[in-house]
Amino acid sequence: MSSRPPKIPFVNLSLQHQPIQPQIVAEIGKIIEQGDFILGHALAEFETAFAAASGVQYGVGVACGTDAIALGLQACDINPGDEIIVPANTFIATIIAVIQAKAIPILVDCDPETALIDLTAAETAITSKTKAIIPVHLYGQMVSPSQLLDFANRHNLIIFEDAAQAHLAEREGYRAGSIGKAAAFSFYPSKNLGCFGDGGMLITNDAELAKTMRTFRNYGALSKYLHTEIGTNSRLDNLQAAILNIKLPYLEQWNRDRNLAAQHYNTLLEPLKHKGIVPIANHSSLGHIYHIYAIQITEKSPIDRHTLQEKLAQEGIQTGIHYPVPCHLQPAYQNLGNRGDFPRAETLCEQILSLPMYPGLSNTQIEQVVKAIERSLNC
Ligand SMILES: *Cc1c(COP(=O)(O)O)cnc(C)c1O
Secondary structure: OOOOOOOEOOOOOHHHHHHHHHHHHHHHHHHHHHOOOOOOHHHHHHHHHHHHHOOOOEEEEEOOHHHHHHHHHHHOOOOOOOEEEEEOOOOHHHHHHHHHOOOEEEEEOEOOOOOOEOHHHHHOOOOOOEEEEOOEOHHHOOOOHHHHHHHHHHHOOEEEEEOOOOOOOEEOOEEOOOOOOEEEEEOOOOOOOOOOOOOEEEEEOOHHHHHHHHHHHEOOEEEOOEEOOOOOEOOOOHHHHHHHHHHHHHHHHHHHHHHHHHHHHHHHHHHHHHHOEEEOOOOOHHHOOOOOEEEEEOOOOOOOHHHHHHHHHHOOEOOEOOOOOOHHHOHHHHHHOOOOOOHHHHHHHHHEEEEOOOOOOOHHHHHHHHHHHHHHHOO
């Protein structure tokens, strides 16, 4: 492995930060002067703005996306032993949060084309203990709201969206986070909207739920030193919120840039389909915000995923795998299932590769990536 920086990195955050850096530095200076660090003015402003942008009334900033799910589930009255349906192919944080909420994650296989949870497979996971479903809007594409609402209504389930990869994604007229009872977002730096550390938010239209969440994140305090819940300490820092306030107005444009880049990839990769290079399907057109642009290297390909990734790395093209091992095959989570239980998720984990994707990725760079893939397949 060469230690030179990649010619085309997997993500490039400095591109988006350069033009707004002076504004961010000035805002941080202001907050230092005011000493407004915890549950401050910028946080309240960002909570309102981000919830509104997502088509929802209330936002509650917390320390990270994982906490937004874990505390959010508890605020939704999920009790110990309740079963929650989750996709088998998600980032492990979805599962961690369910376990932190003392509920039981019930894994379900995914759709082979979109990699999103397969709601037909979810039918067979329903028991008398099933209380909720967590759709994960994986890679920036929403699970179909109409199908989700139909499924949840028929089984009387709470919908709690894991929208950590889907800031302002859209499908069927819904924005991510506005379908169900509540939704969780992450502002980890490399998410489509990221801060300069860890951050997260729960959004909801339910005023009571928002109020409970506000106590949970702040030592369970309804007002100072009145502890109505046990709660914890999990707040989005005011400094991080101030940075997010500055970044939020750019998000739609950044998402559009990603979608355009994905369309360019799709067009250029089309002739490689017969050679086993298949982009993960987009069923939501411009509403897909492409947190990740993933392709699948199927059995038809002359080379496997590992070889392709190595060859691209040799050409200075950095790629990722989201995710290489499904949750039920991770050492700490062996009680969630056995090999063979979720075959489509298992196959995807072995065959997917995430290509460089960020706002500012140029068409020339995309062409270079696809050319490098072509060369790898031909030798
Ligand atoms: C990033 C992510 C999370 C966790 O967010 P953190 O802020 O890192 O805690 C949860 N679910 C999914 C799908 C994610 O991508």
